[in-house]
Amino acid sequence: MRALVAGEAGEPSDVLRLESRPVPTPETGQALIRVHATPIHASDLHVLRGRYGFAPEFPTVGGHMECVGRVAALGPDTEGRKIGERVVAAALPAVPGPPMAGTWQEYLAIDTRRLLTVPDHLSDSDACQLAVNPLTALLLVTHELDVQPGEWLLQTAAGSTVGRLVIQLARHLGIRTINVVRRRDAVEEIKALGGDEVICTEDENLLQRVAEIAGSAGVRKAIDCVAGQVGAQVSQALAPGGELVVYGALSTHRQTDPAALTIPLQARSVIYETKTVRGFWLNRWFGTASPEEALRALSQVRGLVADGVLSIPQGRPFPLEHFPEAVALAEAPARDSKPLFVFEDDREGDNG
Ligand SMILES: NC(=O)c1ccc[n+]([C@@H]2O[C@H](COP(=O)([O-])OP(=O)(O)OC[C@H]3O[C@@H](n4cnc5c(N)ncnc54)[C@H](OP(=O)(O)O)[C@@H]3O)[C@@H](O)[C@H]2O)c1
Structure with missing residues (x-):
């Protein structure tokens, strides 16, 4: 089978190679998944x-977040899953041990507790992106900040997948x-999606x-996935007693200088206005939530x-062979869609 493998840590375009590997054999408690689609986050x-x-x-197979596929085989004495069942595989719910195996390969052996059944009417594109970003949006808005109908929620990178899902969820809940977007071109799109107000940092002052x-x-209440100076400005825009949840650091992703990976906070404002800035990480949430709570949220x-x-x-969609283009697109500015690796096979009756 084909697998996209990084031999060492480094810039993905330098370290990723397409390899041929044996199909893994599922152990007790594992299922073998025939992967159909998996995103590049x-x-x-x-x-x-x-x-x-x-x-x-x-060396590691890339893609440690999520994929959709079908159960192709079960390990010895493994129950609770059926061959042919359509499932999402992700870091869910709380499963101790190392992170799950990479999803950028045709077959994946995985702990059955990391699987969620998905109906056939969800497209492969929806299903393979179901576990991480929509769940993050839900948890940020309803669990982490408990934003109430009528309240304002300030968010950065509103054009990101999480940002768009937050807008839709907020609208649904009356929030x-x-x-905040960084490009003027994105403003109309965000308004059309239901964003009440849009601030473009290209030509507007966020605080003002x-x-x-x-x-x-x-x-x-605010959420931020950009960090750096943008995150700092969001913290300044908080009311006394306000809360900022930082869940990403997009402005730092290509940097290597540890000193640059900061969100400069104004100490006086944090102290005297008792503002809270804290983090959120889905993997940690899965580690603290009970399996029942995690499954309920999913x-x-x-x-x-x-x-x-x-x-x-x-x-x-990209075939695995086109990984250089797919990886380049994943972090390209102003791209209109997230790249997904898709695997063709002889399955019947699937959509997406
Ligand atoms: N903590 C968690 O558990 C958790 C869970 C899920 C996601 N995340 C994080 O959430 C963030 C969004 O993920 P996603 O999958 O939704 O993203 P995505 O769909 O890949 O979209 C990325 C977006 O970020 C914008 N962007 C990129 N770099 C930026 C920068 N330096 N300043 C401002 N905007 C920037 C892009 O804007 P343009 O359109 O202008 O190019 C694009 O809209 C990522 O940091 C991800 O790691 C965290």
């Missing part, structure tokens, strides 16, 4: 750079969003605009996507 590339929240052992929109006191997300409340932007 910015975090997948960050893992390969050796700068993510966990480090795989190298008002202030959306937040004050105009939400009042001079600022907003009580089922809720699956329902929101299946019912059309959350629409995940359609990914752009």
